[in-house]
Amino acid sequence: MAVSRQLVSINDQWVEEGLAGQILDRNHRSFGGVVDRENGIAWPNHHAGTPVWMSVWGAALVNPDSAYYHHEEVLERLEYAAQYMLSFQHEDGSISPGWTNFHSPPDTAFVVVGYSQLYLLLEQDDWSKNAPVASRILLFLKQTIPVMLTGGCHTPNHRWVLSAALSYLYQLFGDSRLLTRAEQWLAEGIDATPDGEWTERSNGIYNAVSDVMLIHTARILSKPEYLQPVRANLNMMIYLIHPSGEIVTDYSGRQDFGQTFTLDNYLLAYYLMTPIDHNAQFATMTELAEQALCTTTVRPPSSANNPLVGMLLYPHEGETVIATALPTHYRQMINGSFDRDSYIQQIAEVGYSQIQYSRPHLDFGAPVMRIREEKTSVTMMAETSSFLAIRHGHVRLLGVQIASYFGPGFVPMQTLTETTEGFTMTATYEKGYNSCVPEHELPASAQATVSPWYLLPHQHRIATHTQTYQLEVRMTELENGYDLHIISNEPADVMTQLSFVFDQQAIITAVDGHLEQIHPFSQLWSAGTVVVQQGNDRIELTGGCLEHTALSVREAHYPQDCQTLLVNVMTPFEHRIGIRLLSGTDV
Structure with missing residues (x-):
């Protein structure tokens, strides 16, 4: 697979952007660095710092x-940037991104991985004028070894x-201590689970x-066994893309939670794995990324x-892997057979x-259960x-949540099982x-x-007077949507709030129900039917309720850049919500 003209073109645009943002005042403490447009500071880190632009220029x-x-x-600007990097490298060889981590080994490691590739790229070129800047880059890398x-x-x-x-430092310097530390x-x-889920469940950032x-690591150290979890994750990601091309981030354990991400972070991983596995779907994912x-x-x-x-x-060598179509109709359970409880019990x-x-x-x-039916x-x-998110054409039900005063806060569901009628959570x-601390322990x-x-030795x-709170959601699959049967019986008198979070651009209308605006971004839905529309696509909801008048649940915070419908119920309850997916002239 040759490098596409489109990729070269966008990189050339970034060359210009980086040049425009470089500090050229030799009296400036950050001379040679490239300013982060979000905060006006030049940083030595891999994500928004000067090494980002150095890679662009080098390519x-x-x-x-x-x-x-x-x-x-x-080339001259690259040399200035290399000087900046050396001036902002601490005596211990590390760098500090500045906003959260200081003298940071992992942030330094990110830079080492990118810097090593940049050095090797310059070294394999036959342009002798590259040599001075390559030597500066190599010096920085050598100084990171400690x-x-x-x-x-x-x-x-x-x-x-x-x-x-x-691994890269071992490749460059041959110091056996580096290999020992990597191992x-x-x-x-x-x-990673057998289905390819990494610890942080971060489809937008950290899985990639x-x-x-x-x-x-596997390539440099000749350890192909470490490609297996990568292979599993890349296969898993085929089922975690919305029709729009966005990645599913509704359950991430990191900062990409609920944010918009595409496959671009996966481009290099899919590119490198495609010829190794001769995988036609990986070739397609490479193109999409x-x-x-x-x-x-x-x-x-x-x-x-x-x-x-x-x-x-x-570069790819040998026979080209021909891309093939990705599935648009599927039901894929991820981690359905993973015995999570047995691992958690081993913590003690x-x-x-x-x-x-x-x-x-x-x-x-x-x-995690993923269902795809064309645009749904x-x-x-x-x-x-x-516990539930639905994209139906242009309409985006970003989340269905249950908040309770038992905790208080949102109640994460712990189990998800498939039934003959749908699913149970x-x-x-x-x-x-x-109780009080025993006297002999004081x-x-x-x-x-x-x-x-x-x-005090807590x-x-x-424990005394322990109470148990139970919640069950039974989801019945229908031809055009879902029925939710939400049940909680004990303890009694627990104020509970169901929330339905929609995109800010959605048009929300009460057809024969009642909505009360309580904040610019949320409404109490007390009765009847609500229709949510974007373009020609609609989601119809039934089941509004107002058994208490609390406007929110403590510790449960709703997004201010979305529209949230709130349904208030009180234990014991068995409450039903209908979700119908409609398009065009459907009624």
Whole structure:
């Protein structure tokens, strides 16, 4: 597969944008850096920092199809940027993105992965004028070795970023310590379910990060077994695309939750895996990802995952894999047979009480059901604030949620099972009180003039008056929609609120029901039928109710850039909601 003219063209546009944003004042502390347009600061990081533009410039400089092939001004700007990177590298070899992580090993690792590819790309070019800037890049990489040998991580995907960075440094410098450290990270085992779901369930961002980093690691270290989780995730993603080309992000465990993302982050991973697996659907996903990158992306990709750099550095060889059509009619259960509970029960045996600077991601492996019927795209999911999302043509029901004062807050469903009529989802939570600390367990501080709460051994308190809250959602599939039967009987008198979140552009009309605007972004739906329309597509809802008048549930926050319908019920209840998907002249 040759690099497309479209990809070269968009990269050339980014060349211009980067040149325009570079700081050329030699008296400026960030001389040579490229300003982040969101905050006006030049950063040395991989995502919105100067390395992003260095990768763009490098890909243009070595590519004969680019308007900037062997362009001396661009080369000069690249040298300025390389000087900036060295000046913002700490003595320990690390970099600081500035907004959250400081002296950060994983952020440095992201830069190492992109910088290594850029160096190799410049090295394989026959233009001798590349040599000075290549040497600066190599110096930066060499100076990262100490932090890469000792540095830790925050999140699960960081381990594979560090592994890839260590692998590249091992390729460049041959230091066996780098290989040993990479293998220490790999020895922790792969955090993906058999269906390809990574820990963070981040379809928009971090799943793609784990994929491409393990591809680099597997290739450099000759460990093809690490391609299997990548393969599984890339197969899984075929079923996690809406008809519009957007990725399903309704259940992410990271910052892409509910945000709009396309396949562009997956472009390099699909490109690299297509000839390895001779997979025709991967070839199609490559084309879709490239189209998304060239038509919807507003900024260049991460320097660690720049597809043009990767394509130029690792060109396809041999027979071309012909793309094939992707499925538009399917029912795909993800993690349906994954025994998540058995893993969670082992936490006590491991012995940790918390993960410092991170969290356990107990939602890992929760079931997700995807249904696609041409323009209708349905997602059912456990262990997230919303249990159902529906895209029907232009109408977007972004989430159906249940909030309760038992917690208080949104109630994540814990199970998702298929039945003869549709699906059942359940949740069971407990809440009680803590007894006094036994006298023989009290510390000396308890007898002091001041006895701080935080010095008491709370682990020795026994629970009292524990209550159990149960919730069940029975979903019946119909030819043109769904019936929801939502049940909660105990404990009594729990104020509960159902929410239906729609796109801001949707037109919401009460046909024979009643809506009361309570905020600019939310309405109480107390009775009757509501029709939500965008274009010629409509979703009809029945089942409004107002058993209490609370405008919200504490700890449950509704998005202010959407429109939310609220239905108020009180336990015990068995409440029914009808969802009908209509188009054109349907009535």
